[in-house]
Amino acid sequence: MTVSRRPFVKRLMLHVALLPFLIFALFPFYHMTLTSLKQDRELYDRYAVPLVITQGPTLEHYAKLLWDTEFLTWTKNSLMVAFLATGISVVVGTIAAYALARLKFFGVASLGTGIFVTYLVPTSLLFLPLAQVVQWLGLSDSKWALVLTYPTFLVPFCTWLLIGYFRTVPKEVEECALVDGATRIQALWRIVLPMAVPGLVCAALFAFTLSWNEFIYALTFTSSSEQITASVGVTTELIRGDIYFWGSLMAGAVLGSVPIVILYVFFLDYYVSGLTAGALK
């Protein structure tokens, strides 16, 4: 009896210990959901309890966001840009990372470092020269400009992340395939990539999140309401000088986090193993 209760107590203690972290992680979501459901009167009532709804919930902020603004168009744009930029970046990043992790050629080490350094250059420095490129290509005020420019920071990131992951895949397995007559591409496609799925998922998730949240390029390269992404549209429409439409802003934050939450829920196991595998050899 005592033996069977011990693990339960241990588990309970573990969960209790995790509780503060859980609250810390979930509190922002709780607060923004709550704010999005409060009436303006309650939001501006200094005596209202901030952590509960006391004057009745309302969906008016969601209605304003969805029907009075172009939020659905902006979200559609965000999804399109994020999926395409992620796809391109993961493909290019995979090939680059494989080459840097496996092949031996002159300057391979410094090239790897160079790619990492490229990732560190802030977008606030790059947006001006990139604006020139976008203009030259005739992509000004087009979401395709974002599909083109997001890989400039996503490819280095994916490459850097995947280099570490590919190094954890045993070389011997791949060499066996090469000995059996497979080409480099076949070895990559049939042997390495299936073993690297957690790393690829991890890179894709990060790339998607970075694209989804990106602001400066989206602001600079697009202007029309039908071309901008959600991150730009929501702030443009709902922050007007010293007037913040808090309810609708929080509704936008809640709805904007849904795609990311869904992706992470589906791929959580891959994501965790992808992150940790890259850390060990």
Add this chain to the structure above:
Amino acid sequence: MEPISRRRFLTTTAGGGLAGILATRVPPARGQQREISYLCWNNFAPASDKKLAEIGQRFTKDTGIKLKIDHVSHMGPQQQKYASEVQTQAGHDLVEMRMHFPWLYEPQLVDVSDVVGELEKKHGKAIGSAYEGAHVNGAWRAVPQYHAMFVATYREDLFKKASLKVPDTWEDLYTVGKELKKMGNPVGIPISQNYDSISTAGPVLWSFGGMEVDKDGKTVRINSPATVQTIEWYKKMFRDCMEPEVLSWSDASNNESIQQGKAGWIHNPVSAYIVAKQRKLVTADGINHHRSLGGPHGRHETDTPRHIAIWKFSKNVEPAKEWIRYLLGTREVYDEYIMSGDAFNLPVYEKLQDHPVLRTDPKYAALRGEGVQYHTYGWPAPPSDKVQLITNTYLLPNMIAKAVTGTSPKDAIAWAETEMKKILAG
């Protein structure tokens, strides 16, 4: 002269035409269509943006010029947008400029003195703050559009309940502020890195006779007895009339404080009241405005005029001017536009100062601003790029924040003086 055969004529003209189209990358049909684009900041009043779009549609119908209006958010994002358009020499034809921005982008802006001249003939001279902001080195680089000035906003109901006298000077505010704080309704003046902080610090400094930089735009004048007086006033206000939260406030915080029923007095445009009214907040009825406060050296106030400019790289300068004339040159259209902003947007020409929008609510009476001198940031220095850098690096509120949190006024002023000199020397 050798006669040209039909075949040769067709080959030559078709080839030349095609080459021209390829070189310009503009199809002929599109080249004939007149189309302009206009980048403006989103308006404090959403209804004003809708009205602008509506007027734009009528403009297209009346003139055949297609108008595309895009909006950008406030304070910050528009700078990246301007920078990228200037860098690429492409983008919108017309661009909204606020405050003293035309000084910053002068080499990139078309001289619009002709349009302003026409408007001034119809509506009277542009008001002083608009002139300060858009008339750059002898030419108008942007057309004054409307303005929104700061005003004293207070809880009239609380003042009446406690029999407090409406202040007339900054010293009076200290007297009533002490009572307000005791009542649990402190004064709400931000002392942090935002434009509202500068918008209050400027008028206080000017009212005590101080300035950051002299009229010549080169001599730093912050180290003066007037600045010491300003700092001493802020110190006692911070200690006896306000709460420490003002050190972390954003532009929205003072609005929200009075709307929530906390602050008893703030310094802000009428947006705090209008939003309270629109959102049917319980404080709306109690909020009112009074005339801007004065000091030993007069009654000064911050004004933030808005202008419309045309980029020099625009290939549609004339149609762009036509749009400005359509929006601002016709009294009916201009009135319609101003009215849509519910006193957020006030007319910027002298003959229109007694505008019907001020009679839509008795609480807008203080916006007439009798006896108040309105200025843009950095006055009396001309708003050169360096003077604007002093404003945009928040040196004035940072100096005050240092002083109210323990640095001696002498050291705080010396710090600001050094920073300002560095900027002017750079």
